[in-house]
Amino acid sequence: MRTEFYSSLSQNFSQLLEDADDYNVTIKVGENQNTQEFRAHSTILRARSPYFKSALSNQWANKKKDGMILFTKPNISSPVFTLIIKYIYTGILDLTNVSSSDILGLLVASDELILEELFKHVQNYLIEKEAAWLNQNLVKVLLIVSKLASCKQLQDYCYESICTDPEPFFTSKEFPILDKDIFLELVKRDDLGIKEIDLWDHLIKWGISQIPTIIQNDVKKFTDANFRDLKKTLDPFISHIRFYEISSKDFFNKVRQYRKILSLELFEDVMSYLMAETEPQYKRLPARLSINLPESKIIRRRHVVILSNWIRQMDSISTKNKYKFQLLYRGSRDGYNINTFYSKVNGQGQAIATIKIQNSEKIIGGFNASGWNWNYNPNYNSYNYGYYNNRNPDNNKNHFIFSFGENYEIKICKFVSGTGLYYGNNCMLAFGDGDLTFSGGTGSCNQRSYDQPILDVNSFVAEEMEIFSIQKIMI
Structure with a gap:
């Protein structure tokens, strides 16, 4: 008969973390005035984290002082590392009253420290329990999770949320700081639920915000240098815009004045299609899919x-x-x-x-x-x-x-x-x-x-x- 006493084991290791006098590792986290030192045991760190197993190996150059192994992790905050070290020692994670930002920080830190079990749990927790916060901070979240190869599930969640309801994302005050690669990924998608002319408007506003030399939004006052800079910035996006899905009126009023950032051949081809209904010479991308919401009295x-x-x-x-x-x-x-x-x-x-x-x-x-x-x-x-x-x-x-x-x-x-x-x-x-x-x-x-x-x-x-x-x- 097999009996498991995990509860008492976790409790004993918790006491080891809190009261140990035989620690041999000091970990300093945070930066500037918000730093904190944690004491730990190399044996436990090596057993629980592949990151620390490598870091504490003989091949890793550890900084030592008086026989103590020193680590500095300025990119991990004290509240986040408090959760991590307790998880490492006890297997317990309590996210009650933990801020959403710190939970996102925990996701990033658990990825860096190769704590796969913790990483998977936190990623699921953000999607299941923090959906409202995620949807209010999609730019911030995507800037962070797009750099994490293991974070595909949360990346997909963010992209799907934007594609289904893009207007709050594109009109948020954080939108101008959006990374080019993230924006390009969105523009490429067939399921981005937005009118093409509205996407063009947002693309122009984003492009202008990336160029410090453009000091006014009035396109009539743009210099040739302004147009060259804007063309260079937006060139990766142009081939993914569905110009043939824009009405002739909108093209005339909102696209025509930016014709200098388009190739002459593309501009003439779209004009010919819209005005004379000629067959496009350029590849015509399919119209974007959008969710047709029912006339619901309950859900939005x-x-x-x-x-x-x-x-x-x-x-x-x-x-x-x-x-x-x-x-x-x-x-x-x-x-x-x-x-x-x-x-x-x-x-x-x-x-x-x-x-x-x-x-x-x-x-x-x-x-x-x-x-x-x-x-x-x-x-x-x-x-x-x-x-x-x-x-x-x-x-x-x-x-x-x-x-x-x-x-x-x-x-x-x-x-x-x-x-x-x-x-x-x-x-x-x-x-x-x-x-x-x-x-x-x-x-x-x-x-x-x-x-x-x-x-x-x-x-x-x-x-x-x-x-x-x-x-x-x-x-």
């Missing part, structure tokens, strides 16, 4: 971004899908009759259910990964309701339920055990063994099958309820 574009990213994580086929939300059912429009409900949603594939709580900013709902699939019985003019109770974990693992707070903070509740989804003649929605049930305008939430409750109360009244089918758009 940012909700769609966040939910799409979660659905994408559940998608075992492709991580490159975009999703179109198609309204199937609305309570205030279609009524809360269960037969009507099933006639709208049955056989429509994967779907998202959303509910706006009455007298609250809360939005709750669930992702039905399998869809509603009941056979219509013409003899009874209704659906053949049975009790669907699938306890196969493989069939339930992709369902999830969720709640949104006032500032888009999302809580995702994952299936653990029991029933992932059931439906029958007494309910419209039933996720889990009571975790989220709804019918006739009211519902209840009693955690049983999912890992956490989505509401702090057990019952609720809906202000509105909507069901959307989830249609994949391959890119």
Whole structure:
């Protein structure tokens, strides 16, 4: 019989960190007035971190003083290293009351120190728990994570968020400091959901902000040198602009005055296409895809971004899908009759259910990964309701339920055990063994099958309820 006592082991190592008098490593973190020294044991550091294993090897030139190994890490802040050293010694990470900026700093530091387990956890935590902060700081976050090769998941999240709702990103005050390579990656994408003329406007503003010698925004006052500098700055972007998708009016009013930064051949070709409808001689890029948001009374574009990213994580086929939300059912429009409900949603594939709580900013709902699939019985003019109770974990693992707070903070509740989804003649929605049930305008939430409750109360009244089918758009 094998017994594991990890709790006491973690506690003992915590005491070793706090009270040790036999340490042989000193690590100084931070810079200027915000520095702090940490004491550690080389044996533990080597065992827990490949970075320190190499750094403490005989081949690494360590700075020593009185037999003590010294490290300086000015790029890691004291609050961040406090979390790291506790994780190294105890395996414990507590992000309660830790600022979002420090959590991002923890991601960067864990990548540098090759703490793969910690890195993966923090990356997932940022996406799952800090979505609102990420979406408000996309320029800052992308500037940092674009330099981390291991951070593909968070990079993709940021790019997808921008492509789905680009206007807040392009109009943010941080936009002028955006790195050229990041901006170019966005301009190349077919799924950037923005009008081409608006993208052109943002590109021009960004380009002008990169050139200190351009001291005015009035293009009529630009010198030849100004145009040469602007052309050099924007030249990598020009071939990725869909000029043929811009209207003749917008091209005349907003592009024509910048013709000096375009090749004469391209300018004449676009003008010929727009004015005389001639066949383009240059490669015509396809129009960009954009998310067609339903006329929802509950969710907004940012909700769609966040939910799409979660659905994408559940998608075992492709991580490159975009999703179109198609309204199937609305309570205030279609009524809360269960037969009507099933006639709208049955056989429509994967779907998202959303509910706006009455007298609250809360939005709750669930992702039905399998869809509603009941056979219509013409003899009874209704659906053949049975009790669907699938306890196969493989069939339930992709369902999830969720709640949104006032500032888009999302809580995702994952299936653990029991029933992932059931439906029958007494309910419209039933996720889990009571975790989220709804019918006739009211519902209840009693955690049983999912890992956490989505509401702090057990019952609720809906202000509105909507069901959307989830249609994949391959890119």
